[in-house]
Amino acid sequence: MEARARNPRGEGDRLRTTLLDVATELLAEVHDVDQLSVRAVTSAAGVSPTALYLHFADKDELVTAIKLRCFAALKERLDAAMAERDGDPLSALRAAGHAYLAFAREQPGWYAAIFHTNFRKDVDPGEYRLGGDGMETFAVLVTAVASCLGRPEDEDAFAIATILWTALHGRASVTRAMPGFPFPDERSWIERLVSGMVDAGAAAGDRTAGSPAD
Amino acid sequence: MEARARNPRGEGDRLRTTLLDVATELLAEVHDVDQLSVRAVTSAAGVSPTALYLHFADKDELVTAIKLRCFAALKERLDAAMAERDGDPLSALRAAGHAYLAFAREQPGWYAAIFHTNFRKDVDPGEYRLGGDGMETFAVLVTAVASCLGRPEDEDAFAIATILWTALHGRASVTRAMPGFPFPDERSWIERLVSGMVDAGAAAGDRTAGSPAD
DNA sequence: GTCGTACATGTACAACGTTCAGTTACTGCC
DNA sequence: GGCAGTAACTGAACGTTGTACATGTACGAC
Numbered sequence: 001m002e003a004r005a006r007n008p009r010g011e012g013d014r015l016r017t018t019l020l021d022v023a024t025e026l027l028a029e030v031h032d033v034d035q036l037s038v039r040a041v042t043s044a045a046g047v048s049p050t051a052l053y054l055h056f057a058d059k060d061e062l063v064t065a066i067k068l069r070c071f072a073a074l075k076e077r078l079d080a081a082m083a084e085r086d087g088d089p090l091s092a093l094r095a096a097g098h099a100y101l102a103f104a105r106e107q108p109g110w111y112a113a114i115f116h117t118n119f120r121k122d123v124d125p126g127e128y129r130l131g132g133d134g135m136e137t138f139a140v141l142v143t144a145v146a147s148c149l150g151r152p153e154d155e156d157a158f159a160i161a162t163i164l165w166t167a168l169h170g171r172a173s174v175t176r177a178m179p180g181f182p183f184p185d186e187r188s189w190i191e192r193l194v195s196g197m198v199d200a201g202a203a204a205g206d207r208t209a210g211s212p213a214d
Numbered sequence: 215m216e217a218r219a220r221n222p223r224g225e226g227d228r229l230r231t232t233l234l235d236v237a238t239e240l241l242a243e244v245h246d247v248d249q250l251s252v253r254a255v256t257s258a259a260g261v262s263p264t265a266l267y268l269h270f271a272d273k274d275e276l277v278t279a280i281k282l283r284c285f286a287a288l289k290e291r292l293d294a295a296m297a298e299r300d301g302d303p304l305s306a307l308r309a310a311g312h313a314y315l316a317f318a319r320e321q322p323g324w325y326a327a328i329f330h331t332n333f334r335k336d337v338d339p340g341e342y343r344l345g346g347d348g349m350e351t352f353a354v355l356v357t358a359v360a361s362c363l364g365r366p367e368d369e370d371a372f373a374i375a376t377i378l379w380t381a382l383h384g385r386a387s388v389t390r391a392m393p394g395f396p397f398p399d400e401r402s403w404i405e406r407l408v409s410g411m412v413d414a415g416a417a418a419g420d421r422t423a424g425s426p427a428d
Numbered sequence: 429g430t431c432g433t434a435c436a437t438g439t440a441c442a443a444c445g446t447t448c449a450g451t452t453a454c455t456g457c458c
Numbered sequence: 459g460g461c462a463g464t465a466a467c468t469g470a471a472c473g474t475t476g477t478a479c480a481t482g483t484a485c486g487a488c
Contacts, residue, residue: 006435009485015435032333034248038476048437050477059476115391117326119246134392159398163381163407166388170380173387177329178348184373193377196414200406203413220466223454229466252445262468264446273445 004046016055018045023062024069027109033063033116060118070110075137077103082140089147090198096141097168097190104172111172141165148198151205160201167193218260230269232259237276238283241323247277247330274332284324289351291317296354303361304412310355311382311404318386325386355379362412363419374415381407 007014022045027036038059042049056062081099085092104111114134141164146157171189174181183189221228236259241250252273256263270276295313299306318325328348355378360371385403388395397403 006484009434012435030333032331035333037474039474050438050479051436053477054434054436112331115387117246117391119244119249155398159403159406162385162397162403163410166384167377167381168384169387170382170384171376173329173383174380177331183376184369189373189376192373192414196377197406197410199417200410200413220453223465226466251443253443263444264448264469265467267446268465268467 012054015045015047015051019047019052019055019062020065020069023066024110027066027070027113028107029109031109031112033066033109033113036063038062063113063116063118067113067116070107070113071134071137073107073110074100074103074114075134078137079140082144089144090194093141093144093148093164093194093198094190096144097164097194098186100168101172101186101190105175108176112176115169115173138165145198145201149201149205156201156205160197163197164193226268229259229261229265233261233266233269233276234279234283237280238324241280241284241327242321243323245323245326247280247323247327252276277327277330277332281327281330284321284327285348285351287321287324288314288317288328289348292351293354296358303358304408307355307358307362307378307408307412308404310358311378311408312400314382315386315400315404319389322390326390329383329387352379359412359415363415365419370415370419374411377411378407 019041023036023041026040026044027033030036038052039049041062042052045051052059052062056065077099078096081095082092085095138161142153142157142161145161145164146153149157149160151157171183175183184192233255237250237255240254240258241247244250252266253263255276256266259265266273266276270279291313292310295309296306299309352375356367356371356375359375359378360367363371363374365371385397389397398406
């Protein structure tokens with residue numbers, strides 16, 4: 001829609017960034033990547049539809065790039081929430097849970113993009129992975145769990161972290177798909193989840209390691 | 215594609231069933247409702263594309279009907295798994311967990327359909343709900359949790375059941391979106407989840423009710 | 429000035445969901 | 459038997475989608 005001057009020579013990549021900016025912005029409004037059309041993105045960027053293909057092989061590649069951005073935004077939010085409770089790992093874990101659900105609630109389009117699956121039939125299933133930011137973010141969770149347990153980042157901490165994450169994601173996902181579902185209030189639910197799993201982990205650790213309980 | 219004789223008078227509704235049958239079957243192959251086109255469904259049913267609109271207002275209504283079927287299939291699977299362990303609620307809970315993940319793994323299209331969100335902008339958000347079968351299925355989970363705790367189906371049992379469900383759904387969803395994620399093996403993961411949450415619930419119950427532990 | 433190339437645009441196509449007017453064939457009525 | 463009525467379905471067409479391919483345009487180097 002907007003008038004736009006062509007980029008100077010050597011600066012063609014600027015359009016790539018612009019397209020990503022615009023697409024991310026639009027995604028915040030439509031709440032679903034499938035609702036985000038190539039034409040809507042390019043037109044909002046002030047460019048012809050086919051200009052997108054100078055910077056992305058197809059829409060899928062655009063979406064993948066958007067996913068990375070959304071993941072980074074989520075990571076930022078979680079990091080901030082946990083940093084506020086630095087020194088109190090249990091409290092940090094709860095804060096992360098609230099931040100996670102808040103992000104999913106307030107930015108449903110971005111959140112959904114992270115978990116979006118493009119099931120083209122010619123897909124290489126091993127291709128899909130947790131992007132760099134993703135694994136880093138998850139590692140923060142594992143660290144927090146480990147320090148709650150007062151133990152190194154072993155398999156137990158990892159397993160507990162996966163349970164916390166999947167439960168949070170599950171609640172976010174169910175809330176989106178079935179807004180009517182009568183979830184318990186967020187605070188008590190997260191409290192139950194976090195302390196339940198951490199306590200179980202601590203008990204298991206005591207049994208195997210023989211370390212004293214607090 | 216197939217040749218097809220028109221239905222006799224008064225039996226027009228048969229096509230509705232046929233379309234649902236065919237669509238459900240195709241969905242098992244394509245793994246994504248968005249990949250399921252009206253034309254593919256109608257052509258597989260041996261009928262013109264527009265015939266679908268004699269029985270469904272739009273594709274959305276078709277998808278909604280499919281969702282109900284998929285939910286019923288999931289419920290059937292869970293019921294069967296839990297029935298096998300009748301009398302041992304903890305074991306039944308674990309079996310349900312395995313059955314749940316197995317369903318999501320073996321019928322990804324059906325499973326995804328259950329949680330599919332049609333985010334048309336003219337949506338009534340309160341409209342989306344856990345269908346009849348859905349709430350029933352969940353109620354079974356609540357019952358199992360309650361009998362693990364040896365207590366009535368109170369808020370605790372409900373809250374624990376939501377955590378179990380969301381964690382299971384979360385794992386299924388993450389596995390689909392990020393097949394590379396290194397989850398702990400299913401058996402130990404479910405064991406940790408179920409016993410962790412149930413133990414926590416039992417401990418909390420003891421504290422509030424003062425009933426003896428077993 | 430004119431040439432090469434980086435940065436785009438314009439046209440076109442097949443597939444999609446959907447609308448609406450039209451066709452087919454069975455049923456009850458005279 | 460003929461004919462109207464209607465249930466069951468088709469065909470053509472529209473706007474939108476992702477995308478391929480040919481084309482245009484302006485700037486820096488010679």
